[in-house]
Amino acid sequence: MIKNEPNQQAVELTGLTKRFKNHTAVSDISLTIPAGTAFGFLGQNGAGKTTTLKMLIGLLRPSAGEANVLGHDPVADGLHVKQHVGYVPEQQTMHRWMRVHEAVRFCRSVFPTWNDALCSDLLKRFNLEAGKRVKHLSKGMVVKLSLVLALSHEPELILLDEPMAGLDPIAREELIEGVLQILCDRAVTLVFSSHTLSDVQRLADTVGMIHEGRLLVHRPVDDLLAKTKRIRAVLADGAAPAAQPDGAIWHRVQNREWLVTVRDFGPDTIDRLRAANPVETVEVIDLGLEEIFKDYVKGWRASS
């Protein structure tokens, strides 16, 4: 049995790459996710979030690199990993003819660690009727059922792939609260993907921004928000920026206005900027997760 020890890594990716014929969906991703933390994958549609999560659960075989989930290779030790991971896919793939209690019975028979009391509790919490067929459930209810099935075997790692996509605000709130409750009750590791920044900000301790298959940044959310700043400088008449500050993610010059976003804003960043550039006034702007994400994407596009 795998147990999360303090400081143990729940997920370790090294140069993880997935190619589909000529298309590279995930390119050289390396990151570690400590056990007991919540990690949010942030990226646009088609960025490679789903492909990465599918490689973590062993549904896809990496083209290059390595994935290590709870100390095991998801391809070589697929069964072992699946027994200790709860996965909620983006597209619900449950057999539509199954009734809720049949889906529960089916999953119960394949997980040795199935917890009946927890399952009943979750079914009650999410108001899922045992006799209803999956095809007669709303999208939100199917996601909730999928979450019940993913959690009832008491996994050590939960993978949620865009769980809130397409849900109405009430179902979304119920689901987020449900997930937060589980995170509080049990010391599990959560890895989820989303392109909704507010969800990431609420749930994640650490965020990974992914774009066109590449991991642009991987940092704790608080650290990212605290240290990523946009500097708005007014350049001297007729002057151009001489040197970008260290850790510049993106910059734009429009007339005399110079906007530059930096990743590690410190007390001396402004002084160094002033010393190296002909600027008249400087203003520091706090950024939200959305703006930070956009600046990372724009910066990556400009550099590539």
Add this chain to the structure above:
Amino acid sequence: MIKTLLWKDYRQNLRLLVAIAIFLAIPYVVMVVAAAAVRLRDSGLGGSTDDLHVPWNMMLMQASLCSIVMLVVASAFIAGNAFAGERADRSAEFTAYLPIPRGSTVVSKALVAIGACMLFLLVDTCIAFITHGLGGLIWHDNTADPIIGFAVTAVLIFGVAWLFSAISSSPGMAAASGLMSVILVGGSLTLIDFTRSGPEIMLQRWYAPLCLLFGLGGFICGVLYYLRRGDI
């Protein structure tokens, strides 16, 4: 676990199996309707029911043989739906992310598919043998030939459809591949017979061995492909 998988695969194929059962019942219905029509016509003419031109048991036996021939075709759809059916409705992903050994999945699918074919065959064969016995019909030396022919054809169709079901996401395409394999094997041998001169008839000599070879080969390759398949 295997019991749950068997239940799941049976339920997954239930609609198809019901459709095939109805399809295989058509010859019996036709025979019953035809017999009733003959009886009505004869009784209308003032004749006795004993004057039937074709006895009941003979008609039932013909219906059962016809149903067995239709089962050979239907086996393509049963095998074709084995893996590709779940891939087509995307439910394959659901079972793929659960801790279910692929070996168990294959065993369950094979038991359901082969079991369904055997069950249908058993019903038809029982009717054929009972009616054959009742009619006092004689078993000739060459009576077994067509039975062997149908049996090996069924093996070929099932095996090839099974292989393509393991590879593709389309149950229809897998079933069509199984049916096409008969045309390919039979057609190729016939073509060889046309183009060469000699006392030996290739179709007669090689059809059954080739059907068994490709059928069993297809089945084994399908199993191995599924077990070793990287992505679902």
